Amino acid sequence: MNTALIILDYIFDIAHLEGKIARSAQQVAERNAIANANLVLALAQQKDWLRILVKVGFTPGYIDQPKHSRMFGQTHKLGAIELDRPGTEFHPSLAAELGELVIVKPRVSAFYGTNLDAALRARRIERLIICGVSTTWAVQSTARDAHDRDYQVLVLEEACAAATPEEHRMSMEMLAHIAEIVTLENLKDL
Template sequence: MKRALIIIDFINDIVDPNGKIPSCAQQVTANSTIKHANRAISWARENDIPCIFVKVGFQSNYFDLPRHSPIFGKADTIGALNLNGWGTQFHQDIAIEENDLVICKPRVNPFHNTQLASVLSANNITDIYLCGVSTTWAIQSAVRDAHDRDYQVHIISDACAAATEEEHQDSLTMLSRLATLHKSDELNL
């Protein structure tokens, strides 16, 4: 078994109350989600498990923006998810380090048109651990795709958040058929 931790979308536009689309900010704060994610990151580093940070974003001219998308289509009109702006910087409290791998994704799914699959394959990863936002969108998409690529998938449930606690819990219930759920303080496996 070779593991990797994938940390998804802890960026200012989504998790900071001052972000352009702070859909998860309230739940991230209320549930100390970043604290739990940092516990998972510490666990990974202590066990020589690579940390892969993923963020959604678009070029400053938004040429790569899927304008037909209900979730992304108006990002340019509000200046959201600009890869050259504050909004796509990782939140100041997330424990990212200078040498961590950062993958930019142009859609919800972190495998879609990114180098994620190649990086996992090159490192013979068999088990992936996921945390991030939102449980409803990016985590669900990542779990489903990773499952179908034959990875053993693990979700660090308290290191994920959605727009509401109900959405988060409903997502975890669905995903428990495809992944093993863990709390961040249970990662000494």
């Protein structure tokens, strides 16, 4: 089955302890989420799966930032997630060189306002393996959108993190209704 790996928002501002909106960074570190993302990137390369790195960001000057958004409305005041700035660079620990395609998204889901679906359809992708930060927001939103677009959805639990262990656990419980929750060991057999 044609497979793609989608890794979400492992960027400095979100996933690094010194990031400007790094609510989940402590859990990213404690869960070794980026190390696990690197392992799945290497596995995906061996298996010739399409490898997609996704980052959220707004146009310089925040022209496309939704100021009314409870999630994104204050990012300009913090100087966070502005494209072409250090905060939207991939986390220095992420093996970003193993990615084949970078998608920049303007909202929570990797499908919203991007060419992700077109890129997947061009490669006749049927199955998506999704991981990233935060489990509560980007992973859930992207997994739900993928499900509704009729992809088979797998979520790599070991390479995800949320602001708290409880948020992560609850997200995984919810995602299990629309996706298969998998481990690195499970993926070796695909």
